[in-house]
Amino acid sequence: MSTVEATIDAMAETLRLLSDKTRLTIIALLKEKEMCVCDIVDILETSQPNISQHLKKLKMGGIVNETRRSQWIYYSLNVADKLYLTEILNQLPSMRDKINAHKPNSCC
Amino acid sequence: MSTVEATIDAMAETLRLLSDKTRLTIIALLKEKEMCVCDIVDILETSQPNISQHLKKLKMGGIVNETRRSQWIYYSLNVADKLYLTEILNQLPSMRDKINAHKPNSCC
DNA sequence: CAATTATATTATCAAGTGCTTATATAGTTG
DNA sequence: CAACTATATAAGCACTTGATAATATAATTG
Numbered sequence: 001m002s003t004v005e006a007t008i009d010a011m012a013e014t015l016r017l018l019s020d021k022t023r024l025t026i027i028a029l030l031k032e033k034e035m036c037v038c039d040i041v042d043i044l045e046t047s048q049p050n051i052s053q054h055l056k057k058l059k060m061g062g063i064v065n066e067t068r069r070s071q072w073i074y075y076s077l078n079v080a081d082k083l084y085l086t087e088i089l090n091q092l093p094s095m096r097d098k099i100n101a102h103k104p105n106s107c108c
Numbered sequence: 109m110s111t112v113e114a115t116i117d118a119m120a121e122t123l124r125l126l127s128d129k130t131r132l133t134i135i136a137l138l139k140e141k142e143m144c145v146c147d148i149v150d151i152l153e154t155s156q157p158n159i160s161q162h163l164k165k166l167k168m169g170g171i172v173n174e175t176r177r178s179q180w181i182y183y184s185l186n187v188a189d190k191l192y193l194t195e196i197l198n199q200l201p202s203m204r205d206k207i208n209a210h211k212p213n214s215c216c
Numbered sequence: 217c218a219a220t221t222a223t224a225t226t227a228t229c230a231a232g233t234g235c236t237t238a239t240a241t242a243g244t245t246g
Numbered sequence: 247c248a249a250c251t252a253t254a255t256a257a258g259c260a261c262t263t264g265a266t267a268a269t270a271t272a273a274t275t276g
Contacts, residue, residue: 004201008132011199016127020264021120028116037223050265052224071222071273087195091119093112108222128234145253158235160254179243179252216252 011084017061018088022046023054027077028092030064032099034076038107043098072108122190125169130154131162135185136200138172140207142184146215151206180216 001009018024026040037055041048055075058064063085065078079085109117126132134148145163149156163183166172171193173186187193 004136004203004206005133007201008136009129011196012127012129012132015123015132015196019120019124019127021117022264024116024120024123025113028112038221047266048223049225049267053264056224068223068273073223084195084199087192088119088123091192093115095112098112130234146251155236156253157237157255161234164254176243176253181253 014061014063014082014085017058017063018085020054022050023058024092025095026051026054026058026075027063027089028095029099030075030077031089031092032095034067034074036072036074036108038072039102040075042107043095043102119192122169122171122193125166125171126193126196128162130158131166132200133203134159134162134166134183135171135197136203137207138183138185139197139200140203142175142182144180144182144216146180147210148183150215151203151210 018027022044025044029035029040029043037048037051040055041051044051055064055066059066059075063078063082064075067074067076077089079089126135130152133152137143137148137151145156145159148163149159152159163172163174167174167183171186171190172183175182175184185197187197
């Protein structure tokens with residue numbers, strides 16, 4: 001496979017990770033600040049396994065990092081090496097209202 | 109649905125259009141210059157219905173324009189209104205070599 | 217250690233996707 | 247108009263995907 005094809009394949013795969021509504025919303029949340037799984041579950045009002053599986057895909061794709069702190073696992077964005085993602089992040093709407101509506105530490 | 113959700117949905121849908129290898133390659137080609145369907149079929153070495161169907165999706169998503177000139181239908185990029193796509197286009201590898209390898213007017 | 221909380225994993229399934237084959241439409245040319 | 251070329255559409259199919267329900271793992275706390 002040529003370099004061109006490999007580059008396009010890699011970009012397509014990364015973009016596919018961003019092309020799901022739930023995952024793109026998670027990314028919009030993490031743009032504001034790092035969060036644990038239960039925060040995201042609360043804010044997005046979906047099931048915990050659903051969020052866990054999406055986070056796993058984002059982690060495999062190198063888009064987020066995880067850090068365990070006692071019983072909570074915190075996820076944060078890791079997009080420094082993907083220039084074209086920065087502009088996407090800039091265009092994402094602010095999630096500050098949704099984050100504030102969510103009682104802090106209601107789960108953790 | 110809130111404005112935030114609607115915005116994220118719209119972005120996710122656009123990104124999904126770019127998340128396919130064949131479609132992203134078509135976009136990389138059209139970045140260089142407008143092309144007719146048979147040009148793209150020749151360069152990507154896949155079937156004509158396959159390319160036609162991908163082009164239809166890109167057109168529905170407002171990412172490309174089409175213009176008929178006699179028996180050929182030319183497609184071109186239409187991304188002026190999507191800021192975050194510009195940076196993706198910049199990161200796409202150059203297709204000039206592949207375009208030059210393709211005999212001009214071998215089909216049209 | 218038992219109970220609780222946070223997260224991950226597995227199995228399952230309906231819905232969607234990309235490609236192919238076959239056929240239809242449309243413009244061109246003799 | 248008939249033959250040809252360019253493109254679109256439709257049907258079928260293997261494959262993937264996102265969500266759920268159920269279960270497992272791991273850290274915390276009493």
